[in-house]
Structure formats: structure tokens, C-alpha cells
Amino acid sequence: MGDVSDKNQDRSWHIKREITVGHLLTTGAIVVSAISWGLTIETRVAKNEFRIGEYRAGHDMALQRIENRLQRIEDKLDKKQDKDR
16 A cells, blocks of 8 residues: 555655756746846837927927917907997
């Protein structure tokens, strides 16, 4: 019966307390990949922030032009209304 219990022990889960070169290499590769990904994302975010700033400035200028045109139209309408009275 001792043989049966030895076979059952061989099938049970166990964890070895050793670190192999393969573990170190894969962990290192994961760390390097994560750092590279983080730097790439940071660069893309910075570029997008710059583009958003440019678009915002363009929209602000367009909005100002529209407001100026509306003001001129209002002024002309006021003049016309004053003439009609």
C-alpha cells in the first residue's frame, strides 16, 4: 500500500521554491514592454493635447468672427429700424 500513497503524492500540486533563468527573462521582457508601452502612450497623449489646443484656438477665432458679424447685422437692423420710425 505504500506504493499507492507515493503515486498519489506525485500527482498532487506542489510549488518549487526556485527561480529559473527563463522566469527572470520573461519577467524582464514584460517589465521592458510595459515601460515601452507607457512611454508610447505618454507621447501620443502629448501630441493629442497639442492638437486639441490648436483646434480650440481655431474655434475661438471662428467664434469671434461669427460674433463680430452678428454684431454688425444687429447694428444694421437697429439703423434700419430707426429709419423706419
